Amino acid sequence: MSKQRKAVALVSGGLDSMLAAKVVQEQGIRVEGINFFTGFCVEGHTHAIREKDRSRPKRNNALWVAEQLGMKLHIIDISADYKDVVLNPKHGYGANLNPCLDCKIFMVHRALEWMEANGFDFIVTGEVVGQRPKSQRADTMPVVARESGAEDRLLRPLCAKNLPPTLPEREGWVERERLYDFSGRSRKPQMALAAALGLKEYAQPAGGCCFLTDEHYSAKLADLWRARGERDYDLDDIMLLKVGRHLRPRPHFKLIIGREEGENNFLEGYRRRFIHLRTLGHTGPLVLVDGKVDRDDLELAARIAARYGQGRDAAAVEVQVEDPEGVLGAVLTVAPLPPHEVPESWHV
Amino acid sequence: MSRHQLDARNLLCPLPVIRTQDRVATLAPGDVLEVLCTDPGALNDIPAWCRLNGHRVLETRREGRDIVLLVEVGEEGR
Numbered sequence: 399m400s401k402q403r404k405a406v407a408l409v410s411g412g413l414d415s416m417l418a419a420k421v422v423q424e425q426g427i428r429v430e431g432i433n434f435f436t437g438f439c440v441e442g443h444t445h446a447i448r449e450k451d452r453s454r455p456k457r458n459n460a461l462w463v464a465e466q467l468g469m470k471l472h473i474i475d476i477s478a479d480y481k482d483v484v485l486n487p488k489h490g491y492g493a494n495l496n497p498c499l500d501c502k503i504f505m506v507h508r509a510l511e512w513m514e515a516n517g518f519d520f521i522v523t524g525e526v527v528g529q530r531p532k533s534q535r536a537d538t539m540p541v542v543a544r545e546s547g548a549e550d551r552l553l554r555p556l557c558a559k560n561l562p563p564t565l566p567e568r569e570g571w572v573e574r575e576r577l578y579d580f581s582g583r584s585r586k587p588q589m590a591l592a593a594a595l596g597l598k599e600y601a602q603p604a605g606g607c608c609f610l611t612d613e614h615y616s617a618k619l620a621d622l623w624r625a626r627g628e629r630d631y632d633l634d635d636i637m638l639l640k641v642g643r644h645l646r647p648r649p650h651f652k653l654i655i656g657r658e659e660g661e662n663n664f665l666e667g668y669r670r671r672f673i674h675l676r677t678l679g680h681t682g683p684l685v686l687v688d689g690k691v692d693r694d695d696l697e698l699a700a701r702i703a704a705r706y707g708q709g710r711d712a713a714a715v716e717v718q719v720e721d722p723e724g725v726l727g728a729v730l731t732v733a734p735l736p737p738h739e740v741p742e743s744w745h746v
Numbered sequence: 747m748s749r750h751q752l753d754a755r756n757l758l759c760p761l762p763v764i765r766t767q768d769r770v771a772t773l774a775p776g777d778v779l780e781v782l783c784t785d786p787g788a789l790n791d792i793p794a795w796c797r798l799n800g801h802r803v804l805e806t807r808r809e810g811r812d813i814v815l816l817v818e819v820g821e822e823g824r
Binding site for chain 2 (some may be wrong): 433435439457460461462465469470471472473474475558559637663664
């Protein structure tokens with residue numbers, strides 16, 4: 399009796415990786431999923447924060463895919479090590495601060511380490527030749543296999559027929575004939591395959607799973623690096639870039655302004671790290687101050703906080719200013735800043 | 747069997763799941779882990795992770811803004 403072969407599949411929660419895992423399962427391979435948390439995953443975060451999104455059913459798509467396919471899923475926090483990928487991408491960035499090729503190499507490498515540590519035989523990804531402008535091109539897909547160290551233990555079932563045979567194919571663990579030759583950006587072959595495999599429901603087809611591909615998010619990250627004079631971040635930094643309205647009225651400080659109750663609640667969790675302001679007597683946002691500020695700066699911050707509260711048309715609004723240690727405790731009475739005095743250039 | 751607690755408040759999914767997963771890996775079958783969270787996504791994600799990995803959610807309740815899940819560690823899921 400031949401040995402039961404085992405594969406670890408990179409599962410994003412999107413259709414391609416779901417199909418890739420399913421195709422390999424169909425060939426009698428035991429597949430377990432692996433999902434990486436980078437800190438930049440779009441998955442669920444803003445939905446969890448913003449009240450307006452809470453009416454939508456919220457689920458982690460990677461977990462959901464694993465349940466649909468009846469396989470275990472291992473979610474691994476790589477956010478600390480991932481920082482080097484974001485800060486020093488050997489292959490450079492895409493259109494924004496997205497280091498897609500380095501990211502894929504890093505993830506496949508981590509999957510390889512997991513595979514070896516857990517006695518698995520090969521790695522499965524949902525990559526398709528020509529699907530992505532940087533990481534999924536005919537000339538970059540071999541780079542992923544080579545630089546990750548996975549080499550021919552990396553199987554891309556959806557486009558395997560367009561690539562040289564891998565170890566699982568050569569050894570007969572999987573039949574190459576039962577793999578696919580998808581290429582390009584069209585989603586039709588994937589949708590047809592989903593239908594053929596009886597997968598009626600799936601998350602929105604690939605794309606948009608990483609905040610670093612977002613122009614506005616990347617601009618906020620670049621602003622953070624500029625303001626601090628160094629390219630660095632921690633997990634709280636990158637979480638906060640997903641939340642609220644970010645205004646930089648002066649080069650040395652930025653305000654993070656909650657846009658609604660859900661965001662205010664989330665920002666509450668950061669009160670011990672930042673000077674923060676809130677309006678008294680009028681409903682208004684919680685405002686975090688990121689940077690070193692003096693009395694004039696705080697007055698400006700208070701006027702801005704008042705401008706985004708219900709008292710924006712009042713002649714004067716009281717704004718409470720507190721610091722993380724709770725020693726400041728000042729109340730400033732300020733005139734809300736008129737909208738025309740909040741220039742577009744302050745918006746990060 | 748022993749009882750343990752995990753504070754995953756103010757963390758957004760999937761971090762509560764990851765913290766639960768990592769903590770459960772250190773526990774014995776039959777142990778119970780009380781997970782405190784604030785992200786309502788955990789109400790779906792932690793039970794889904796438990797189903798996939800052979801653990802059982804004994805109870806889910808809300809305490810003010812906190813969500814509390816009691817997870818019993820399964821025999822083979824660690």
